Amino acid sequence: MKEIDARGLSCPAPVLQTKAVVEQEKADAVRVVVDTAASQQNVKRFLESQGFETALEKQGGDYVVVGKCTAARQKKETPKPQSEGNIELKKIMVMCATDRIGFGDEELGLKLMVNFIRTLKEMGPELWRLVFVNNGVKLTIDGSEVLADLEEFEETGLCILVCGTCLDHFNLLERKQVGETTNMLDIVTAMQLADKVISI
Amino acid sequence: MIVGLERADDAGVYKISGDLALIQTVDFFTPIVDDPYWFGQIAAANALSDIYAMGGEPKTAMNLVGFPLKQMDLSILRRILAGGLDKMKEAGVALVGGHSIEDGELKYGLSVTGFVHPKKVLTKRGMKLGDRLVLTKPLGTGVINTAIKAGLASTDVIDKVIRLMATLNRDAATVMARFPIHACTDVTGFGLLGHLAEMVVGTGYGVVLRVADIPILPEAIEYAGYGLLPAGAFKNREFRGALVEFSTGIDPLIPDLLFDPQTSGGLLICIGEENADRLLDGLVKKNATESKIIGEVVAEPKEKIVLK
Numbered sequence A: 001m002k003e004i005d006a007r008g009l010s011c012p013a014p015v016l017q018t019k020a021v022v023e024q025e026k027a028d029a030v031r032v033v034v035d036t037a038a039s040q041q042n043v044k045r046f047l048e049s050q051g052f053e054t055a056l057e058k059q060g061g062d063y064v065v066v067g068k069c070t071a072a073r074q075k076k077e078t079p080k081p082q083s084e085g086n087i088e089l090k091k092i093m094v095m096c097a098t099d100r101i102g103f104g105d106e107e108l109g110l111k112l113m114v115n116f117i118r119t120l121k122e123m124g125p126e127l128w129r130l131v132f133v134n135n136g137v138k139l140t141i142d143g144s145e146v147l148a149d150l151e152e153f154e155e156t157g158l159c160i161l162v163c164g165t166c167l168d169h170f171n172l173l174e175r176k177q178v179g180e181t182t183n184m185l186d187i188v189t190a191m192q193l194a195d196k197v198i199s200i
Numbered sequence B: 001m002i003v004g005l006e007r008a009d010d011a012g013v014y015k016i017s018g019d020l021a022l023i024q025t026v027d028f029f030t031p032i033v034d035d036p037y038w039f040g041q042i043a044a045a046n047a048l049s050d051i052y053a054m055g056g057e058p059k060t061a062m063n064l065v066g067f068p069l070k071q072m073d074l075s076i077l078r079r080i081l082a083g084g085l086d087k088m089k090e091a092g093v094a095l096v097g098g099h100s101i102e103d104g105e106l107k108y109g110l111s112v113t114g115f116v117h118p119k120k121v122l123t124k125r126g127m128k129l130g131d132r133l134v135l136t137k138p139l140g141t142g143v144i145n146t147a148i149k150a151g152l153a154s155t156d157v158i159d160k161v162i163r164l165m166a167t168l169n170r171d172a173a174t175v176m177a178r179f180p181i182h183a184c185t186d187v188t189g190f191g192l193l194g195h196l197a198e199m200v201v202g203t204g205y206g207v208v209l210r211v212a213d214i215p216i217l218p219e220a221i222e223y224a225g226y227g228l229l230p231a232g233a234f235k236n237r238e239f240r241g242a243l244v245e246f247s248t249g250i251d252p253l254i255p256d257l258l259f260d261p262q263t264s265g266g267l268l269i270c271i272g273e274e275n276a277d278r279l280l281d282g283l284v285k286k287n288a289t290e291s292k293i294i295g296e297v298v299a300e301p302k303e304k305i306v307l308k
Helices: A013-024 A037-049 A106-126 A134-140 A147-155 A164-169 A184-193 B036-053 B074-091 B141-149 B155-166 B170-176 B191-200 B218-225 B231-243 B253-258 B273-285
Strands: A002-005 A029-034 A052-059 A062-069 A092-096 A127-132 A159-163 A180-182 A196-199 B012-017 B020-029 B057-067 B094-102 B107-116 B132-135 B181-186 B206-209 B244-246 B267-271 B292-298 B305-307
Touching: A002 A013, A013 A029, A013 A037, A029 A037, A037 A052, A037 A062, A037 B218, A037 B231, A092 A106, A092 A134, A092 A184, A106 A127, A106 A147, A127 A134, A127 A147, A127 A184, A134 A147, A134 A159, A134 A164, A147 A159, A159 A164, A159 A184, A164 A180, B020 B036, B020 B057, B036 B057, B036 B074, B036 B107, B036 B155, B036 B170, B036 B181, B036 B267, B057 B074, B074 B094, B074 B107, B132 B273, B141 B155, B141 B218, B141 B231, B170 B267, B170 B273, B181 B191, B191 B206, B191 B231, B191 B253, B191 B267, B191 B305, B218 B253, B231 B244, B231 B253, B244 B253, B253 B305, B267 B273, B273 B292
Parallel strands: A002 A029, A092 A127, A092 A196, A127 A159, A159 A180, B057 B094, B206 B305, B244 B305
Antiparallel strands: A029 A062, A052 A062, B012 B020, B020 B107, B057 B107, B132 B267, B132 B292, B181 B267, B206 B292
16 A cells, blocks of 8 residues: 655645556555645545545544545546646637738639638647638628638637627628637737737 | 624725715735736736625725745736736726735735715625525636646636636626615635625525536536645635535535635625526626526525525
């Protein structure tokens, strides 16, 4: 049985210490000593979430949780630490304030925009928010050439934000087919949280 | 003096004339999120909330700062103050001064002064039989802040909870002002059940909460199951647990979550049954989209909170 002394530590440290022992040393029987009832409850819950059977004891003024791995231990996935998973990914926000790229030939501009939206997929999961303002909102309404592409983006979990003021201005509120209607505060907040903002 | 120290309420209220009373409150704490700008916003939203909970409108504020000059760069403080100031601007509050000291641990908050009509002061007292209870923000920020400390919260959840905590209770208060409200408080350090207990004790009534209707962040339930409840939730339960009854069918995790200390939590509003649905409708339409009617005031059992 592996002994863990987590006295003198406050939440969530006793749970983290227990987690380290259970995961790294693959311990299947542990005895965790803590000095508050709160830590005892938390350690008990953690061990049970990992498929342990637990028993609570008192030891002088301290609290003890004894955990034993059951035969049918089915380890649930613990929440991913911040150092792993998508934290490493950059957050890229793309803001389209127009439905065409560049000036000059309108037809070419539209063609380029359609191509741009389609090629955005190449950014992979780093593409974090796609925001449409001003004329850009016209890409999100029925009849838009990229509607299917945007819907596909949304299905993969990409957050698409469409400016409500702009839709309203063009009288397009009813015709928006994709994305969440948003406001300037959301857009500014997204800009602040993003690692990179690309404005078209 | 309309509201003083004799009953712990959200803020003090002092009558100046027949149609004007002053509300004063102060609140500060240590950082709960890593980003200094957002910490500033959250601390300010949290301090301003007490004025809204009293039915008032915040007017002026002063910064309170404790800063570890030897360990941290001043630019961090500037970002915190910028966050606080932006929140004050959003609330239409003028920053009129402040005080800072060198401190071993970073602390930030506000002293806020607001106005209210002396007859429109809302306190924790005044629930009536049959009243509905409305909560305007989901619970679980304490658990998620613990998960952030443990490095176990995902970026999406952090993002979500930061926005939630930085959201002013102003819109909810504006909607509330259109209705006759019997009692109000904001849900903060004592958790939903702790603050509700303060409203119930001494009234002779009881409260029934429908657990399924209480908005709780799903990630908070998940993290609580991993043993990430903050020590404060257990302290709150120890203090007020005797008032709470729940049947064996309810996961014991739920009452613990309802004691989870909240940072910049929502308003908890007591309103007559006849107006409750219209209030809820107004709240949901005005940015307090996760508002819910969570329970009602009953005759029996007296001065208990029953979870169903």
